[in-house]
Amino acid sequence: MAKLILQFMGTSSGTPSPDRSLPCIYINWKGFPFLFDMGEGCQRELMKHRLGFGSIRDIFISHMDMDHFVGLFGFIETFRMADFGVNEILNIYAPRGFESLLVRRRGFVKFHMISESFVLDKGDFSISAFKNLHKPESYGFVLQEKENIHFNEKKAHSLGIKGKLFSEIRDKGEITIKGKKIKLNEVTTRTKGMKIVYSGDTMPFEGLAKIVKDADILIHECTFDESLEQEAHKRRHSTVKDAAVLAKKAKAKKLILTHFSPRYSREDEPMLLQQARKHFKGEIILARDGTRIEA
Ligand SMILES: [Zn+2]
Incomplete structure (x- = not known):
């Protein structure tokens, strides 16, 4: 088995499109499976790709926009009905206030509040959170393998x-x-350990390049193309250009773009790729639902 499996369950933003579900990223590193965000429809995507749905115990929610977490509630019910919750704990890592949304909270659900000092140590690697620039409480994540x-x-x-x-x-x-x-x-x-960064939803901000520095894989949102920069920044999102400029500045090796506005269809992918390519010469992948990377 590959040490790292990274697979996109949902790559749209705001609303789903016929091609794309709402945000959800599956990352299995060294046998530990994680989900980052859990938009509507992610349960079926997880089942479709046979990702060991029942073995997921750790779910990270980057911020409290509904399109990033609505899928979690269905998952909690599945967890209960499948009786996983008899002996197992489902860990939800989310920003302050998320706990109150778990209205009918099940005993097996454990809430962990994310803050800038949050670190989850998994032995060979750690997952830490950083505050980004989208909502007052919105975060990105750094997965860092130890040296x-x-x-x-x-x-x-x-x-x-x-x-x-x-x-x-x-x-x-x-x-x-x-x-x-x-x-x-x-x-x-x-030898330096592998580094993976997930931007979450964010507009560009000073200090992000330092956080991303030398990432082997940068997963970055790109809600809009560069012609809609003003709108992107007004909504505190990034353009394809923002993501590519950051990847270059931070010397990332691989840039994976996700979180596309539903206004873009598959026909727009060459245009989006071209915009990114102008600024970043490393490997660029435009994630689609189901895109899988192994390392
Ligand atoms: Zn979003």
Whole structure:
């Protein structure tokens, strides 16, 4: 199985279109499945793509616009009827105030409030939230894999590092053997962990490039094309150009565009792609419902 499966269940914004359902992104990383936003119709999309619907226990809601969370309520009922809720907890991570919308709250639903200090540590990687610029309480998310440390065993052995001393130097950062101090860096190489960023709904803002910096995958909203920039920013959304300029500035490797206004049909995709291509030379994907990326 791929370490990362990223699949789009819904890629429209505001209202669905014949081609696109409302926002929902499935991310399975290292065997942990997550949903980011849960628009209307996402249950059927999840079933259609056979994504292990019943194994989802963690759902993130980026902000409190109905088109981003209405699908959650149907899912909670399915969870109850399938009896998953007998022994399992369904974790909902959402902004302040969302708890009050869970009117007929089930015992198995656990609400976790998102704030700028929110971090969910999953061992090999973490999920953190950042405040974006759309609603007073709206967020994007950074999924960051931890740095990998590999020992150069030949060098380590030559310096006398054997057996338990490997974990000792890893934990302490340095050890002393026969009076000689050996630093962890001398016997290891480090590889940066993978980084995935989901913008949520947002207009461009200062500081976003720093958050996105060096992302391997940037999933960014692009509600409008660049000719509607004024309207986009008035509604606190981004254009295709905004997303592409950000991807370039932040040196992202791959840009996945989603959250398209229903005014755009499949015939508009080449135009949208062209607008993005003008500003970003890396890989660009225009997500459709069902688009799947594995890494
Ligand atoms: Zn939206």
